[in-house]
Amino acid sequence: MSITEDAVKHREDYDGSSPFPEAGEHVPASRVQAGLTGTIVVVPFVALGVGIWLAWGAEGALTDLLLAVAFYLLTGLGVTVGFHRLLTHRSFTARPWLRVVLAVAGSMSFQGNLIDWVAVHRRHHAFTDRPGDPHSPYRYGAGLRGQLRGLAHAHLGWMFIADQTPVTRYAPDLLADPAMVRVARAFPALCVASLALPFVAGWAISGSLYGGLTAFLWAGLVRVALLQHVTWSVNSLCHIMGNRPFTTREHDRSTNLWALALLSFGESWHNGHHSEPACARHGMDRHQVDLSAGLIRLFERFGCATDVHWPDARRMERRRADRARAPASG
Template structure:
């Protein structure tokens, strides 16, 4: 993983106990609290409005098509742009494509591109160990601790005031003027992410009501679905699923096939943590990875170069022959 050096396991951490200071919650500023709450809660609340609108009337085909288009554009902006390109350097992209992917990902309402990359690089540097910003094992591996940990990994970590310095985890992005401009434009891009579905619905239907329903389904509901799929990779994909490949010590990342389509291949999370810089996360046959397919298309068009595709020998060496205790696992690297 680019931008992060090797990190040592905190002395004394046994892989099952709560993280030291797990219940310490740095204060979060009032403005950040309200903004985070609005980003996380308002799209989910729109599901209720959508259900009420659909009661007895259904959802128009135009709204569903617009929702699918915006879900794909913004979702692939996150998976291909934020994650595989900017966080891990799985391929090199033409400058205009790099910016376009960063803009598309910024319209997902998951934070500005630099903060997103910094948080994810820290996650890889400390996966499921003290220092991981969203490990579901923060409160230990007992039943109560696991439930608290899942809530923390899915959403709760966003409401903590812990700083993740971009100067340490994303200095390459801070040094890129184009990426800095996209990061600063995050509020405007968030507005555009909701305004464009409204305008498209209004134009297609010829009525303001058509714009309103598109705003609900292709705007807010689409954002809510994408957010929770992304957050499920943070939470569920470290607790539920299979672990066919070796990873770093204490890393419990899993492959969770039911999320493969909605996450555009991100839920092959164990494969990703085994080979973080690989452009394809689904390392086995018949593992659908739409993000890798898009990168392949970019490569064929000459828009992407230096793509890091899976190496069969490395994949074979990293495949498990048994299921080791994750407390003592020391395989793999970032």
């Protein structure tokens, strides 16, 4: 089921506090989709428990941790710099080889194939916190009970609902890019590689099968779980808590949540991002850590990235002033 006509019809009439028109629709995803999604969510957490038990006093714990950090950086920046800032918002232009490398790295995060990911995120920006938004925490209303239910929906529940986002509408540019189509089709194989590479690295470094298995758990499954929940927290927590220094579109409640800034590579400066979606930097103030923007700056200096959309200081100050004048509930 795609975006309902009812949701599109009512988005302009939305009052900002009522449940979305489609909130009462609970068409579950197919058993196959639900099963795959559930497996991806549950198995890494099981691995966390097993990994803690195996790592207790183990000599290879430091190796596993370093590998986990390395693969978290690789796949996380693949999502934030590749999937999000490059492919979704076109915040910069990358050399063809870099575009493919970032797309491959992001695909190894277990967050879906890149074309579907981009389509869903563009739809989120088109209908932020209004009817049609695929993962708004305000789907069930702005009251306490509705927000608690909406928080679960925005974080995880939306993936278990049969609400397909049409890629022909939201990502036609990627469908027309043969390289991106090939990477999208390779998503299952890249997921296998995302788990196999830590296993091989752990085995090679430790010289034992046991070292490969513990690396598989920590740098593979546990790393996947952490990155997924950090990404999902931007969808959920960064629309509920935090501060909103910049003006955004009507009903858009995106926030800046400093606590997630480091783990999310700057993605949790979400209000700054929603105020200027095409900017390559989301942390608009100097003290706001944004590792993704730092990597893009590095690419720019080496000539791998061009046409980078950096924030306009005067424009952001106007948006800050507009926000300060806006009603507290706006």
